[in-house]
Amino acid sequence: MIEDVLRELDDRYAVEKLKEMIRIPSVVGDEEELALYLQDELGSLGLETELHVVQPGRPNIYARLVGARPGKRMNFNGHLDTVPVVDGWDTDPFEPIVDGNRIIGLGSNDMKGGIACILDTIRACVESGHEFPGELSFSGVIDEEAYGEGAKAMLKTDYGNVDAIVLAEPYLADEQRPTALGITGKILYNIHVRGRAAHGFRPELGVNAIEQASVILANLGKLSIPEHPRFKGNHSTLKIEGGYERYSVVVPAYCRFEVNRLTVPGETEESVIRDMEELVESLGLEAEVKVEVKPPYYASYVMDRDEPLVHVFEDAYKEVMGVKPCFEYSSSITDANTFAGEGGIPCIHLGPFPGGAHQKNEYTLLDSLPPVSKVYALMADRFLGG
Amino acid sequence: MIDDVLRHLDDGYTVRLSEEMIAIPSVTGDEEALALFIQGKLESYGMETELRYVADGRPNVYGVMKGSVPGRRLNYNAHTDTVPAGDDWDTDPFKPVIKDGRLYGRGACDMKTGIACSLNMFKAIADSGAEFRGELSFSGVVDQEATDIGAWAMMEDPKWRSLDGVVLTYSYCGDKTKPIPLGLTGKILYNVKVKGKAAHGFRPHLGINAVEDAAKIISNLDKLQLKKHPNFGTGTVCTLKTEGGYTRYSVVVPESARFEVNRLLVPGESIQYALDDMERLVKELNLESTVEVGVKPPRYEPYTASRDEPLMRTLDEVYRVVMGRPPLYEYAYGITNANIFQGEWGIECIHIGPQRGNAHGPNEHVKLEWLPPVSEMYARIAISYLT
Numbered sequence: 001m002i003e004d005v006l007r008e009l010d011d012r013y014a015v016e017k018l019k020e021m022i023r024i025p026s027v028v029g030d031e032e033e034l035a036l037y038l039q040d041e042l043g044s045l046g047l048e049t050e051l052h053v054v055q056p057g058r059p060n061i062y063a064r065l066v067g068a069r070p071g072k073r074m075n076f077n078g079h080l081d082t083v084p085v086v087d088g089w090d091t092d093p094f095e096p097i098v099d100g101n102r103i104i105g106l107g108s109n110d111m112k113g114g115i116a117c118i119l120d121t122i123r124a125c126v127e128s129g130h131e132f133p134g135e136l137s138f139s140g141v142i143d144e145e146a147y148g149e150g151a152k153a154m155l156k157t158d159y160g161n162v163d164a165i166v167l168a169e170p171y172l173a174d175e176q177r178p179t180a181l182g183i184t185g186k187i188l189y190n191i192h193v194r195g196r197a198a199h200g201f202r203p204e205l206g207v208n209a210i211e212q213a214s215v216i217l218a219n220l221g222k223l224s225i226p227e228h229p230r231f232k233g234n235h236s237t238l239k240i241e242g243g244y245e246r247y248s249v250v251v252p253a254y255c256r257f258e259v260n261r262l263t264v265p266g267e268t269e270e271s272v273i274r275d276m277e278e279l280v281e282s283l284g285l286e287a288e289v290k291v292e293v294k295p296p297y298y299a300s301y302v303m304d305r306d307e308p309l310v311h312v313f314e315d316a317y318k319e320v321m322g323v324k325p326c327f328e329y330s331s332s333i334t335d336a337n338t339f340a341g342e343g344g345i346p347c348i349h350l351g352p353f354p355g356g357a358h359q360k361n362e363y364t365l366l367d368s369l370p371p372v373s374k375v376y377a378l379m380a381d382r383f384l385g386g
Numbered sequence: 387m388i389d390d391v392l393r394h395l396d397d398g399y400t401v402r403l404s405e406e407m408i409a410i411p412s413v414t415g416d417e418e419a420l421a422l423f424i425q426g427k428l429e430s431y432g433m434e435t436e437l438r439y440v441a442d443g444r445p446n447v448y449g450v451m452k453g454s455v456p457g458r459r460l461n462y463n464a465h466t467d468t469v470p471a472g473d474d475w476d477t478d479p480f481k482p483v484i485k486d487g488r489l490y491g492r493g494a495c496d497m498k499t500g501i502a503c504s505l506n507m508f509k510a511i512a513d514s515g516a517e518f519r520g521e522l523s524f525s526g527v528v529d530q531e532a533t534d535i536g537a538w539a540m541m542e543d544p545k546w547r548s549l550d551g552v553v554l555t556y557s558y559c560g561d562k563t564k565p566i567p568l569g570l571t572g573k574i575l576y577n578v579k580v581k582g583k584a585a586h587g588f589r590p591h592l593g594i595n596a597v598e599d600a601a602k603i604i605s606n607l608d609k610l611q612l613k614k615h616p617n618f619g620t621g622t623v624c625t626l627k628t629e630g631g632y633t634r635y636s637v638v639v640p641e642s643a644r645f646e647v648n649r650l651l652v653p654g655e656s657i658q659y660a661l662d663d664m665e666r667l668v669k670e671l672n673l674e675s676t677v678e679v680g681v682k683p684p685r686y687e688p689y690t691a692s693r694d695e696p697l698m699r700t701l702d703e704v705y706r707v708v709m710g711r712p713p714l715y716e717y718a719y720g721i722t723n724a725n726i727f728q729g730e731w732g733i734e735c736i737h738i739g740p741q742r743g744n745a746h747g748p749n750e751h752v753k754l755e756w757l758p759p760v761s762e763m764y765a766r767i768a769i770s771y772l773t
Contacts, residue, residue: 146635186588186637199746200648201571201719203624210604210625210645217601236590236639237597243627247532248469249648251624257597260587260637331588 001130002381008124009377011370015103017041018116018369019096022105028081031142031150035061035080038140041119045126047138054142054153062159064137065125067384071134073162074383076122076376078115079144079151079335082107088360102355102363109364114168114351115140117369121376132384137162144335147296151335155343164309164383165339165347166376170354172368173317173325179349180330181310182302183337184231185263187272188238190256190294191216195287197253206251210242212287213255216280220259224275228264230302230329235261258294262331265302269293298333299341309346309383316378317350320371350375387516388769394510395765397758401489403427403502404757405482408491414467417528417536421447421466424526427505431512433524440528440539447526451508453772457519458550460697460771462504462764463723465530465537468493474748488743488751495742495752500555501526503740503757507764518772520550530723533684537723541731551697551734552727553767557742559756560705560713567718567737568698570725571621572651572688574660577644578603578668579678580630584641593639597630599675600643603668604628607647610663613655617690617717621650646682650719653688657681686725690717691735697771701736704766708759738763 026034039049042063052060061080085093085106093106103113118138125136139159141150154160173179193213198206217237225233242255263272276291303310317325336347352372355363412420421437428435428449437445447466471479471492479492489499504524511522525546527536540546558564580600585593604625612620630643649660661679668677691698693715705713724735740756743749 184588200624200626201573201622201650201721203622208625210628211607214601214604214625214628217598218605220598234588234590236587236593236637237595237601237631238587238637238640239631240597240601240643241629241631243625243629243646249624249626252626255628258631262588333588 002378004128005124005130005377005381006374008128009120009370009373013123014116014120014369014373015366017119018103018108018113021112021115022096022107023094025094026080026082026107027084028143028145029058031080032057032059035059035140042122042138045123047122052153052157054150058142060142060150060154061140062137064135065122066135067133068131069133072384073135073137074380075137075139075159075162075165076118076168077139077141077165077335078111078118078168080140080142081145082110083145083358086360090361101365101367103366104361104363106362108362109170109352109354110357110362111168111170111351113364113369114170114372117352117373117376118168120373121380124377125380132381134384136380136384141335148298148335148338151338155338160343162345165345166379167334167336167347167349168351169334169349170351170357170364171349172353173350175326177354178326178328180336181305181327182230182265182329183300183333184233184331185267185298185300185337185341186333187261187263187269187297188294189259189261189276190292191259191276192290192292193255193287195251195253198251200249200251203251207286209252209255209287212285213240213242213257215283215285216289217257219279219283223279226264226266228266231264231300231331233262233264233267235259263300265300267300269297298337301337301341302329303340303346307346309348312379312382313348313350316375316382319378320374388766390514391510391516391765391769392762394513395506395761397761399509400502400506400757400761401754403505404489404494404499407498407501408482408493409480411480412466412468412493413470414529414531415444417466418443418445421445421526424466424501428508428524431508433508438539440535444528446528446536446540449524451511451522453518453520453522455519458772459521459523459548460768461523461525461546461549461552462555463525463527463552464497464501464504464555465528465723466526467528467531468496469531469746472748476749484754487754489754490749490751492750494750495557495740496745496750497555497557497739499752499757500557500739503761504555504764506761507768510765511768516769518769520772522768522772527723534723534726537726541726547731549733551771552724553764554722554724554735554737555739556722556737557739557745558737559739559741560709561741562714563741565714565716566701567691567720568693568715569618569653569690569717570688570722570729571618571719572657572686572725572729573721574649574651574657574685575682576647576649576664577680577682578647578664579680580643580675582639582641582675585639587637587639590639594674595639596643596675597640599673600628600630600645602671602673603677604645606667606671609667613652615652615654618652621652621655622719624648651688653690655688657685657687686721687729689725689729691728695734697734697736700767700770701738704763704770708763708766
């Protein structure tokens with residue numbers, strides 16, 4: 001019975017796990033220790049666990065609880081990594097500090113708090129002996145704060161075939177932090193401009209790669225950005241480099257620049273490359289221009305409002321919180337861009353209070369954890385059809 | 387008397403010196419070994435020499451030969467550095483190779499044979515015991531292929547600032563490959579800093595993109611107002627470098643960018659004019675970023691020379707005698723140390739040297755047939771100017 005599960009939820013356990021995880025530094029690139037910790041914890045709860053080494057020393061961790069009979073498969077996901085420590089922390093970022101309703105520490109909300117709620121939910125399911133069909137699983141993935149390699153690797157495993165994913169990202173689905181029904185994608189253009197060197201006093205004898213690149217940049221406003229009812233695409237140049245290393249008066253033969261572009265549903269990697277190529281072609285440049293893309297690439301996605309997962313979430317949320325969740329169409333990339341955008345798996349984000357994520361003195365509110373665990377439990381029960 | 391000096395010129399000696407100097411690499415920054423070599427030669431001609439360190443391990447080398455009575459003071463100036471070897475050579479760039487009448491090696495024409503011809507001249511004057519008025523001297527300066535710290539340092543010394551004339555041993559040989567300059571363009575290296583405002587790269591409208599604003603300036607450089615000089619025409623503009631944006635990947639609207647633009651100036655365009663011109667262009671673009679227009683060294687004022695000045699007249703006469711034809715002249719798009727000596731300090735300068743072959747490129751060379759007439763011109767110019 002789901003009531004048994006809810007009764008079995010234990011806030012103290014969740015906070016204890018959160019504290020333990022804050023004490024395990026897992027800055028992007030160094031996720032292994034936290035993966036092993038979670039494997040140990042989930043193994044001791046009786047789940048079947050699996051380490052999936054994505055890059056040397058950087059494993060994803062998966063664990064599953066197989067139901068009594070066949071059915072749908074639901075995965076609760078967290079990313080293992082945190083951003084690096086920024087300047088200005090007042091406390092040790094790897095030592096959890098409880099201050100009233102706050103718990104301060106790196107990753108406290110992004111997203112060790114959410115992972116702690118998942119652990120509590122899974123523990124409660126196990127301890128209560130609740131029976132459900134299908135499969136309830138956990139995935140802890142690396143590299144979300146960088147290139148999303150963990151999620152991309154997971155998509156290629158059996159866990160890439162689940163029917164729904166709940167991401168424990170710090171979205172409380174309230175007015176301050178609505179949760180996403182869809183997210184823009186993004187692509188990073190890497191554009192190489194090759195001109196021809198000549199003595200810098202005789203620029204007319206060469207083709208200046210920097211000047212030709214600048215013509216493209218000055219015309220980025222002409223990129224065709226498609227209309228979409230829910231989203232607005234855009235672009236932002238992130239970097240440029242060209243010209244001498246050691247001073248010399250030479251017409252630069254090479255220049256490179258990178259442009260970030262947010263994409264909307266309907267746009268593909270191929271279509272945005274073509275857009276840029278068309279823009280370049282229209283400028284009639286003398287230089288040779290090569291339009292490439294660099295990782296990370298994220299596909300956009302938008303979910304059907306009538307998607308069963310969305311209904312399950314809405315009902316569970318209302319039951320626990322007393323109000324309906326707030327939704328938005330977002331431009332903040334998460335691993336859902338990989339799961340939903342590339343894998344077509346319906347995704348919902350829900351996690352504890354987002355106190356200064358990516359900033360100094362990151363924290364979450366202790367009283368935001370229990371309702372999240374409760375919504376998780378209800379969603380699992382209803383989605384899997386217990 | 388000139389015949390006596392000419393008899394003492396030794397063309398074999400010039401070639402040997404050229405070979406020895408090519409074998410002493412002196413890429414900009416590493417001029418010391420060559421300076422010491424030259425100092426040894428100058429001393430062997432009985433000249434009073436001096437090594438003046440301009441930077442760590444980077445000396446200018448000077449040598450002075452006094453005339454019997456006071457008079458004009460003439461200096462033969464060379465730069466001791468070369469550009470780096472670069473790729474694609476058929477031979478070792480630091481090993482002199484003579485083939486089909488050509489001497490190959492880095493610095494062959496730019497400008498170790500010019501130095502060798504002048505050393506040949508100094509030796510001939512010393513050996514012949516020729517009498518002259520005033521002072522005949524040599525200067526070998528560092529860093530010409532970079533920012534000319536050698537020539538600037540030389541001009542800090544009142545002794546050199548008060549010279550009457552300088553013969554620059556550059557490869558301006560007076561034919562169509564390199565006519566004799568009747569003036570040189572100046573140049574400025576703009577250093578333009580663009581400050582925008584950072585924001586998350588997904589929300590570009592909340593920031594000000596410094597890289598994109600920099601690109602707007604660069605793509606409008608053709609709106610700089612280049613003045614037209616009756617002889618030079620207009621200068622040129624060339625962006626040399628740009629940088630902006632993240633060092634470690636992050637999706638942030640870049641808040642700063644920087645670029646450098648080389649601009650050749652013609653007489654009538656001062657460095658201040660060029661700065662004002664860029665400021666005007668930037669202002670007209672109405673960018674959201676804050677733009678700081680600065681300059682970086684090196685910078686050079688342009689200058690024009692007159693055919694009627696004593697050293698230029700001497701060159702014209704000597705050239706006709708030695709080459710059997712008048713030299714070609716031009717208002718040159720280039721920068722030499724004469725921009726400093728004449729452009730900044732008003733010392734009359736001429737350029738004359740062996741014809742160049744692939745200067746700054748692979749297989750740099752000089753035709754050996756150019757060395758004897760250049761040595762002879764150097765000797766005739768010195769004797770004519772100082773008697």
